[in-house]
Amino acid sequence: MTGNSDAWQTRLRAHWSVLKARRTPDGVATSGLGLSVGDNAEVLVGVDAHGDHHLLIPTNLRSTPVEDYQAAYIRIQRCTLVVDGRSRIFTDVVCHRPDLSELFDDILAAMLAELATDTGRPPDTVCKQVLDEWRELLRRRGGLLGDDALRGLFGELIVLEKILTANPENGLSAWRGPNREPHDFRLDNGNLEVKTLGANGSTVRIHGIGQLEPPTSGNLHLIVVRLTAASDGLALPDLVDRLQSKVADRRAFAVALARCGYSQTDADHYRDRRFTVAQITALPIDDAFPRVVPSSLSGELPKEVSALSYSLDLSVLLPLATLADHTLMPLFVKGSLS
Incomplete structure (x- = not known):
């Protein structure tokens, strides 16, 4: 062999x-x-x-x-x-x-x-x-995942699973979050940025002035995954195991998880945190979307200013977002993001 x-x-x-x-x-x-x-x-x-x-x-x-x-x-x-x-x-x-x-x-x-x-x-x-x-x-980097990081990774993996369902062979390569790129997913015709909310939350944290800046060619969608804590829900290790059977390159998947701070050897530490996915919504990022991007500044950021981040309240926008999961699916299919 x-x-x-x-x-x-x-x-x-x-x-x-x-x-x-x-x-x-x-x-x-x-x-x-x-x-x-x-x-x-x-x-x-x-x-x-x-x-x-x-x-x-x-x-x-x-x-x-x-x-x-x-x-x-x-x-x-x-x-x-x-x-x-x-x-x-x-x-x-x-x-x-x-x-x-x-x-x-x-x-x-x-x-x-x-x-x-x-x-x-x-x-x-x-x-x-x-x-x-x-x-x-x-090897875990910086210790165990905190609550926010755990939920954030869970949300990204939920979206990754949808992309893998549509594109099993190359879906993993679309996941760019572990590489610290501005957007979590890069697809043929546009990018996706994923944010995770709890049962009642509406505010997300935006990291950097480029996170809500669409790519040079293609569009950008903000994907909001709403999780509800549930004793009979899915734990992060369970979701990782589910994806193991769907990725074409298991080693590349392990590397990506490690870059996010997740180690399979720590799985038992996360098994008591269980979630159900209450809702997945998509918000197209256009000129009217509230955000801070380079074009909204009067000039360049001073060199003394770095790691700029801000809170974004989505309470008004979320009710207007695409709600049905089957409507979201075209976003994840290769070549169909528009």
Whole structure:
């Protein structure tokens, strides 16, 4: 098999389901992946008695161990297993948290894709470097998300889901918010800026004089997502999981989330905050829309003024906005924003 991560993910899932049924109270149930490394030894996957998933890389006893114990839930360690009646040494990449199984599959698929194409580096070194790359992109930046940031990300992901529904292959590339661009989404014929409100709020925060400035070619719509707190609603990790199956590039999605300050390893911290989407509205940004943009200034901002932001009351505008979700859908379809 080639170095295609998606193909490896599919193969891994098929193996886990078979191995789960074969596991015993002792040892590790294993099967081969059809990929050989080193001295033509086959890479294995395994499931142990606890249900933990393992990627087993055949290792030379004389080589220096490459191990990683930085995280309690995903580790790289050297182990000895009896396979087909013979004691063998492996570099063992193991996940001890079932709730991270999808993330672990992403990491293993990236490792296998590298192993399938990179014959120059020792296989255990390849696995360690891939894990380091994932750890860096998943490392939370600035701590856990606060309430406003959590709701803001939730709103953006709701809109992203609609774009992915209309354009599964390239929808993720339209999401520009993680890159700190002026607008959250950039589509063929215009851009979208997303703001999230609570059940009764009507005021949003505008960051910078360019946030409500339409692009050079195309229009700009302000998309307002209204959320209601609900114990039976959707938590941010649930929404992330739902999108994982819809994005074409799961690693790029993980990178984007990390840039927004979200780490899958912190998912449990967000599970008690649940929402339902009460309403999604669209406001076209035109010359009559109340805003601060460069053209509304008598001159340039003084160089001493930076990070300008202001509050915008939408209480009068929201009742006039497009309310029906099916009416909004054309905004998200490639080439139809007008």
